[in-house]
Amino acid sequence: MxxxxxxxxxxxxxxxxxxxxxxxxxxxxxxxxxxxxxxxxxxxxxxxxxxxxxxxxxxxxxxxxxxxxxxxxxxxxxxxxxxxxxxxxxxxLYQRGGTVIPRQDRVRRSTECMKGDPYSLYVALSPQGTAQGDLFVDDGESFDFSTSNRFLHRRFAFASNLLTSSSADPRGAFETPSWLERVVILGAGKPKEVLLRPKDGPERSLDFQHSADPPVLTLRKPGVPIGADWVIELR
Structure with a gap:
């Protein structure tokens, strides 16, 4: 300095x-x-x-x-x-290519007020068209994440036009009302169709918006719980 x-x-x-x-x-x-x-x-x-x-x-x-x-x-x-x-x-503010960053974008007075807010996933593709990132959530107050496994650890991975949400640690047992509000994929081309396949639910199409310069694909309101297993496919 x-x-x-x-x-x-x-x-x-x-x-x-x-x-x-x-x-x-x-x-x-x-x-x-x-x-x-x-x-x-x-x-x-x-x-x-x-x-x-x-x-x-x-x-x-x-x-x-x-x-x-x-x-x-x-x-x-x-x-x-x-x-x-x-x-x-x-x-x-720059994000390294090949990463997925979960964010809660609603402005609040404190992090306490953000509990239960929805998440957005920012997927920055690498030159190989892949990305990966994690989300860890607990109550933010106690040590129950360590003593009672009260935590949620999710892994998000993008490859071959598939964005997948899976458990990164099956020992975790924590429920949160937070859900997935938006997915922003930096570097993605414009698909003909975007499909959401929840583990416990029917397949459905997602609304999306694409800009070409720079290439940014925004998927609107998947609406799945942030702690659920699902796959989003770009076709």
Whole structure:
């Protein structure tokens, strides 16, 4: 950290509070946007312009450090470091490709008030089109998760156009009224149909919305309990 909390860049170079740096060797997604490491753009005369970053409602680009352009202005490879402006009121948040993050998106006064709120799953696909993540829930107050196995541990996995919810630890025995309100899949193409197959219930179609740039697929109100087994298929 530099003076007054400012971050220090590579080799001790000072970076101001409105700059953010990160390595480009990791496939990342942001909230509702895509960050493709190494997707360098080239301007007139083959000058590098930096990897492209697509944000909700706006388009930005990283600095061109390390990006190179070949004949005809085509990018030749990723750089080692990218920098993006991060104003105090607009800090970008990135999610690693290949992960599934459950979130309770309703704003409350406290986490106590969030008990029973529905969940949204944010699925950030890897370059191989896969993702995995866990959810652990207990009463948030006692040690019953340890002494009485009063916990819920779920695993979410995406592969081959199937999103699966299964138990990650069958010892857990905890009931929650929370349900699945939404699934957001970053990097998914537009399907013809989306099917939900609960373990205890009939198969049904889900409403969905797809945006192409960046590719984001939103599945609306699956409505299944967050602790249930189910499969969502993209067709």
């Amino acid at each position: 530099g003076p007054r909390g400012a971050h220090m860049g590579p080799r001790g170079a000072h970076m101001g509070p409105e700059d953010v740096s990160m390595g480009l060797g990791v496939f990342l997604w942001s909230w509702g946007c895509s960050f493709w490491p190494g997707r360098c753009s080239c301007g007139a005369g083959g000058a590098p312009m930096g990897p492209e970053v697509l944000l909700w409602g706006r388009r930005c680009s990283f600095g061109a450090e390390g990006c190179s352009c070949g004949a005809g202005g085509a990018p030749t490879g990723p750089g080692a470091l990218g920098c993006s402006s991060a104003p105090r009121r607009q800090v970008p």
